[in-house]
Amino acid sequence: MQAAILGDGPFGRAVANALEAHGVAVQVVGRPPTGAHDRGCFGGIDVVVDASRGEAVLANVRAAVGAGVRRLVIATTAWDHDRRDVAELLRTREAAAVAAANFSPGALVFARLAEIAARQMARLPGYEPYVVEWHRRGKADRPSGTARDLARRILAADPSLDRVSSPADGPAQPGSLEVVGVRAGANPGRHLVGFDGPGETLELTLTARDRSACASGVVAAADWLVAESRPAGLHRFDAVFDVDDRLEVLTAG
Numbered sequence: 001m002q003a004a005i006l007g008d009g010p011f012g013r014a015v016a017n018a019l020e021a022h023g024v025a026v027q028v029v030g031r032p033p034t035g036a037h038d039r040g041c042f043g044g045i046d047v048v049v050d051a052s053r054g055e056a057v058l059a060n061v062r063a064a065v066g067a068g069v070r071r072l073v074i075a076t077t078a079w080d081h082d083r084r085d086v087a088e089l090l091r092t093r094e095a096a097a098v099a100a101a102n103f104s105p106g107a108l109v110f111a112r113l114a115e116i117a118a119r120q121m122a123r124l125p126g127y128e129p130y131v132v133e134w135h136r137r138g139k140a141d142r143p144s145g146t147a148r149d150l151a152r153r154i155l156a157a158d159p160s161l162d163r164v165s166s167p168a169d170g171p172a173q174p175g176s177l178e179v180v181g182v183r184a185g186a187n188p189g190r191h192l193v194g195f196d197g198p199g200e201t202l203e204l205t206l207t208a209r210d211r212s213a214c215a216s217g218v219v220a221a222a223d224w225l226v227a228e229s230r231p232a233g234l235h236r237f238d239a240v241f242d243v244d245d246r247l248e249v250l251t252a253g
């Protein structure tokens with residue numbers, strides 16, 4: 001397999017290391033000076049991994065599928081506003097992409113546990129959920145893509161909530177979910193989902209020690225895409241994770 005990674009930041013480099021350790025030939029491409037990637041970047045490439053910036057995703061996908069790439073892993077966060085256009089582009093070009101705000105296997109299980117907890121806690125009077133995330137000072141987006149996904153799942157599970165709180169709200173408002181982001185130092189990522197109720201607090205925490213777990217999930221997604229032809233469009237990481245014989249790859253990363 002040959003892969004091109006669009007994005008030469010810490011995560012793009014971590015994915016490059018994981019793919020190389022998996023026997024994949026990799027080229028890492030940074031921000032294109034002209035604003036759009038040249039067709040030459042994609043010659044002979046089986047899979048493109050996007051690990052760039054949210055505002056670059058749509059143009060990167062357009063350049064890749066325009067050059068004939070049919071398999072992509074989109075690991076970049078904060079491109080929700082372009083999701084519909086990206087999905088349409090993939091469908092019209094008959095290309096398949098796996099996209100997730102967090103490719104770590106632990107994050108996927110964590111999100112499912114948070115969803116179950118939110119649904120059960122919503123039935124108990126006086127219990128209120130909250131989300132806290134910590135990341136390095138230089139992280140571009142806030143809240144993180146993982147925190148936004150957790151919030152989306154909690155809002156869907158708890159009918160008493162209909163929005164995420166905003167600092168402009170002032171005091172906590174009824175119906176709003178507290179989501180708080182901390183940006184300091186070099187923290188590679190920590191997410192906490194809590195439920196505060198009468199006389200007790202339940203907290204679920206996922207702590208990333210480095211980027212290797214997320215990088216291993218990207219490798220598994222690339223493998224899943226090349227293993228057989230997948231339907232055109234966007235796929236969730238769940239589709240990769242729920243294939244039993246892929247679990248070995250996920251845990252070996």
Ligand SMILES: NC(=O)c1ccc[n+]([C@@H]2O[C@H](COP(=O)([O-])OP(=O)(O)OC[C@H]3O[C@@H](n4cnc5c(N)ncnc54)[C@H](OP(=O)(O)O)[C@@H]3O)[C@@H](O)[C@H]2O)c1
Pocket residue numbers: 006007008009010011012029030031032035051052053054056060074075076077078100101102103104140141145211214215
């Ligand atoms: N899904 C997951 O599991 C996961 C895990 C970790 C990180 N992430 C996400 O992955 C992305 C990258 O993370 P990071 O920590 O490496 O971020 P980063 O430090 O911001 O690095 C992104 C790099 O991409 C470059 N870039 C900008 N536009 C580009 C383009 N069109 N094509 C190629 N490269 C481009 C940037 O260059 P400039 O500095 O010139 O803009 C920068 O060097 C972020 O969105 C992050 O949230 C996802």
